[in-house]
Amino acid sequence: MKLKWAVSVLGLMLSMVLCCGCIAEEKTDTEELRVGVLVYNQDDLFIQSVRDELDECFRKTEREESCRITVSFFDSMGSQLTQNEQIDTFIENGYDVLCVNLVDRTDAATIIDKGKSANVPIVFFNREPVSADLERWDRIYYVGTDAAEGGKLQGEIFLDYYEKHRETVDKNGDGVIQYVLLEGEPGHQDAAIRTESCIKRIKEGGAGMERLAGANANWKLNQGKEKMEAWLQEFGDEIEAVISNNDAMALGALDALGKQKWSKIQAAVIGLDGIEEARIAIQEKRMIGTVINDAEGQAEAIVKLALQLGRGEPPKNIPGMEKRVVRLPYELLTQ
Numbered sequence: 001m002k003l004k005w006a007v008s009v010l011g012l013m014l015s016m017v018l019c020c021g022c023i024a025e026e027k028t029d030t031e032e033l034r035v036g037v038l039v040y041n042q043d044d045l046f047i048q049s050v051r052d053e054l055d056e057c058f059r060k061t062e063r064e065e066s067c068r069i070t071v072s073f074f075d076s077m078g079s080q081l082t083q084n085e086q087i088d089t090f091i092e093n094g095y096d097v098l099c100v101n102l103v104d105r106t107d108a109a110t111i112i113d114k115g116k117s118a119n120v121p122i123v124f125f126n127r128e129p130v131s132a133d134l135e136r137w138d139r140i141y142y143v144g145t146d147a148a149e150g151g152k153l154q155g156e157i158f159l160d161y162y163e164k165h166r167e168t169v170d171k172n173g174d175g176v177i178q179y180v181l182l183e184g185e186p187g188h189q190d191a192a193i194r195t196e197s198c199i200k201r202i203k204e205g206g207a208g209m210e211r212l213a214g215a216n217a218n219w220k221l222n223q224g225k226e227k228m229e230a231w232l233q234e235f236g237d238e239i240e241a242v243i244s245n246n247d248a249m250a251l252g253a254l255d256a257l258g259k260q261k262w263s264k265i266q267a268a269v270i271g272l273d274g275i276e277e278a279r280i281a282i283q284e285k286r287m288i289g290t291v292i293n294d295a296e297g298q299a300e301a302i303v304k305l306a307l308q309l310g311r312g313e314p315p316k317n318i319p320g321m322e323k324r325v326v327r328l329p330y331e332l333l334t335q
């Protein structure tokens with residue numbers, strides 16, 4: 001289901017009402033809300049799952065609130081400039097509220113100022129604006145997670161697995177884990193922080209760690225696979241663990257491990273997100289575990305905020321909200 005998201009970008013540009021929510025039977029007396037959703041890149045596997053959850057949650061809310069909700073999704077295709085222009089289109093077309101997955105999280109000021117001058121509130125998600133930008137206006141919110149907590153939980157999964165399978169993981173028996181590291185995008189709040197707290201937690205747990213190599217694979221499966229192929233050439237069986245900032249890159253590493261010519265090479269692979277394909281890999285014991293990045297919980301918070309802000313109400317009853325920032329907890333998923 002997660003992979004079914006193949007909305008035509010051209011179609012989106014031509015019409016502002018594609019991907020709309022259901023239309024309530026009684027149009028006349030029904031309250032109407034128009035919501036614009038922008039994602040940084042629709043090819044991102046985790047963002048696809050958030051998008052699916054948003055779709056479902058807006059429809060559910062529409063039924064429960066008997067409010068007609070029109071939701072239009074735009075793919076910003078990795079360009080902040082494109083995203084800024086898409087914001088203009090939504091504002092010109094009278095949308096009530098915007099949900100924005102920034103392309104460049106350090107460059108939110110233009111969008112915020114556009115929203116502010118048209119008085120259209122914004123709920124940012126997944127790619128966190130810097131705090132100075134969040135201070136620019138009091139009708140902007142952020143929904144995400146605590147990156148350090150995600151990394152720490154990865155560390156805990158690893159330690160637990162290591163305790164139970166010490167001999168299989170520490171293949172050369174030197175008491176130190178030789179690992180490679182797949183990092184997300186440089187500058188993304190969930191990349192360096194997850195890495196740092198994962199490694200810190202493993203070391204605190206008493207396991208020695210030796211980094212053989214690490215690189216940014218920008219959250220992408222293909223890039224994860226390419227990096228891993230190169231590391232397998234270079235280090236071969238020396239690699240005992242693969243620590244990845246997300247599941248997509250971990251799946252890329254698994255692809256590379258599956259295709260390597262030394263058929264006996266095994267490594268403990270860990271990811272983060274809990275996307276469908278990673279859950280399958282864990283069930284099949286090809287991955288040791290993942291940390292669930294709660295796409296459903298994040299979608300629920302975004303939809304609640306969008307509804308209240310769109311109606312002009314001050315947001316209330318949003319679990320995990322402090323000031324204007326909502327952080328959803330992570331959860332472990334292991335074999």
Ligand code: BGC
Pocket residue numbers: 044045046047126127188190219245246247248272273293
């Ligand atoms: C997720 C990644 C995703 C990225 C996109 C992160 O929180 O873990 O899978 O690619 O957000 O911004």
